[in-house]
Amino acid sequence: MTPDMTVIITGILVAVxxxxxxxxxxxxxNAMLGDAIxxxxxxxxxxxxxxxxxxxxxxxxIGAGVVGVLTAFITETISKTERVYKDxxxxxxxxxxxxxxxxxxxxxxxxxxxxxxxxxxGEITYVHWDRLIMFGLDIGPRAPVILAAILIIDxxxxxxxxxxxxxxxxxxxxxxSLMISSKKWHYILMIFVSMTVVASFESVGAIxxxxxxxxxxxxxxxxxxxLLPMLLLSALFGTLSALGGYYCASLLDTxxxxxxxxxxxxxxxxxxxxxxxVRTN
Amino acid sequence: xxxxxxxxxxxxxxxxxPVLWNIDFELPESKIxxxxxxxxxxxxxxxKAIMGLLPTVSGFVKIYGKPIKDARKRVAYVPQRESVDxxxxxxxxxxxxxxxxxxxxxxxxxxxxxxxxxxxxLKKVGMEEYAxxxxxxxxxxxxxxxxxxxxxxxxxxxxxxxxxxxxVDASTEKAIISLLKELKDRGKTVVVVHHDLHTVREYFDWVxxxxxxxxxxxxxxxxxxxENLKLTYGGKLNLLSEMAEKVGEHR
Numbered sequence: 130m131t132p133d134m135t136v137i138i139t140g141i142l143v144a145v146x147x148x149x150x151x152x153x154x155x156x157x158x159n160a161m162l163g164d165a166i167x168x169x170x171x172x173x174x175x176x177x178x179x180x181x182x183x184x185x186x187x188x189x190x191i192g193a194g195v196v197g198v199l200t201a202f203i204t205e206t207i208s209k210t211e212r213v214y215k216d217x218x219x220x221x222x223x224x225x226x227x228x229x230x231x232x233x234x235x236x237x238x239x240x241x242x243x244x245x246x247x248x249x250x251g252e253i254t255y256v257h258w259d260r261l262i263m264f265g266l267d268i269g270p271r272a273p274v275i276l277a278a279i280l281i282i283d284x285x286x287x288x289x290x291x292x293x294x295x296x297x298x299x300x301x302x303x304x305x306s307l308m309i310s311s312k313k314w315h316y317i318l319m320i321f322v323s324m325t326v327v328a329s330f331e332s333v334g335a336i337x338x339x340x341x342x343x344x345x346x347x348x349x350x351x352x353x354x355x356l357l358p359m360l361l362l363s364a365l366f367g368t369l370s371a372l373g374g375y376y377c378a379s380l381l382d383t384x385x386x387x388x389x390x391x392x393x394x395x396x397x398x399x400x401x402x403x404x405x406x407v408r409t410n
Numbered sequence: 411x412x413x414x415x416x417x418x419x420x421x422x423x424x425x426x427x428p429v430l431w432n433i434d435f436e437l438p439e440s441k442i443x444x445x446x447x448x449x450x451x452x453x454x455x456x457x458k459a460i461m462g463l464l465p466t467v468s469g470f471v472k473i474y475g476k477p478i479k480d481a482r483k484r485v486a487y488v489p490q491r492e493s494v495d496x497x498x499x500x501x502x503x504x505x506x507x508x509x510x511x512x513x514x515x516x517x518x519x520x521x522x523x524x525x526x527x528x529x530x531x532l533k534k535v536g537m538e539e540y541a542x543x544x545x546x547x548x549x550x551x552x553x554x555x556x557x558x559x560x561x562x563x564x565x566x567x568x569x570x571x572x573x574x575x576x577x578v579d580a581s582t583e584k585a586i587i588s589l590l591k592e593l594k595d596r597g598k599t600v601v602v603v604h605h606d607l608h609t610v611r612e613y614f615d616w617v618x619x620x621x622x623x624x625x626x627x628x629x630x631x632x633x634x635x636x637e638n639l640k641l642t643y644g645g646k647l648n649l650l651s652e653m654a655e656k657v658g659e660h661r
Contacts, residue, residue, distance in 0.1 A: 156498065292514070307482070
């Protein structure tokens with residue numbers, strides 16, 4: 130595989146896995162929570178690095194999962210206990226956690242393989258040369274291998290628990306009345322969001338993660354009223370953004386992850402405009 | 411025989427501020443019961459508390475003598491229509507089918523039998539033609555019928571309905587009330603949160619007058635009086651005169 134192919138495949142894997150799991154955030158009218166989690170997992174990541182002294186995959190996912198669920202939980206608790214609106218509570222929690230992460234990164238900058246540049250924009254350009262070595266074997270470029278695993282896990286999760294995700298997204302109170310706990314499924318979804326985000330984060334940074342969590346889903350929401358086609362379209366738009374963004378970046382010789390995010394935005398606005406024109410006519 | 415719903419000494423608080431105080435009552439079987447009170451009286455809260463959806467400060471709820479957690483399958487809950495997003499990507503049939511989810515195990519998908527029950531329920535509310543319609547394309551009345559059809563698939567003994575008559579057309583209102591009567595004739599107990607004082611005498615066998623505390627409960631004929639309405643709506647003077655007028659009109 131050429132280095133260019135590795136970059137493209139990494140971009141597509143990020144876009145598809147974020148697009149699928151992100152659609153459920155949109156359906157729950159909770160897109161901002163994805164934004165928050167993609168920032169707040171930073172201290173979780175840094176702590177995982179510091180404790181294990183390595184970039185092992187498992188501690189990284191555990192660190193991110195814990196902080197992701199914590200973000201949702203603290204936000205919920207703050208807004209339920211005192212008079213703080215939910216979005217304000219979210220703003221308080223994720224900025225604080227992210228800032229803690231930034232401070233940790235700068236304090237331990239010598240000991241961990243993360244810098245502030247990488248946190249925001251990722252290092253997708255160099256993704257090919259970062260190899261995943263397991264049992265002394267070179268399995269492949271680290272980021273796409275991990276992302277492929279995450280994508281399979283996400284698809285399995287959505288497939289197996291489709292009914293729970295659907296009912297708790299549409300009518301959480303009714304779900305609770307059937308003893309399908311909306312709270313429990315909310316937090317389970319947050320674990321999967323966090324894992325997907327952390328897998329994507331390393332290669333593409335926080336900005337692209339947010340874009341990919343929200344843009345493909347929001348675009349497909351404009352086009353269909355059925356959940357399954359919506360998921361497929363979300364994956365498709367993710368793929369298109371990754372491809373288009375990559376080629377734009379090579380043409381203009383600029384940041385790949387930002388180009389992918391811009392391309393996703395352009396697709397959204399084109400479809401948005403076409404839809405509004407069709408509607409007014 | 412045990413009452414379909416028994417509420418004892420129930421207090422519910424929101425951010426430490428009580429919204430329901432010492433609620434205590436028993437409801438008879440096979441009746442349509444109106445839950446009446448001003449805005450902020452705690453009507454929806456009472457329904458949710460009976461359903462076990464809210465933490466309670468004190469007291470307990472029993473369904474046919476059992477705590478709610480052991481009797482969930484005997485109770486069907488119909489939330490307010492406005493509480494969900496009707497742009498959600500799903501069809502009328504799929505929403506109705508959700509009523510069966512409580513009977514499915516973790517990985518199980520709805521069976522053919524579940525789908526048949528859902529279709530029958532759609533028929534009962536006269537919505538079978540709209541099965542494949544996206545829910546945002548339904549009128550308010552049709553959306554309410556879908557919610558009712560969903561509760562019918564649960565085949566419960568107690569139905570708790572939060573404002574099923576709000577924002578529906580006259581024909582839907584009639585369809586709903588005849589459905590409620592049919593449920594009652596089959597021995598079911600139906601509790602309905604209701605706003606429109608005009609129709610109380612016509613629709614309900616019993617009324618429960620609520621304003622954070624239980625004001626009165628009993629057969630509509632005995633309980634739904636000017637005096638008791640004043641007790642329930644008391645303090646809200648502008649509302650009070652409006653209510654008196656409405657009750658007068660009805661006579």
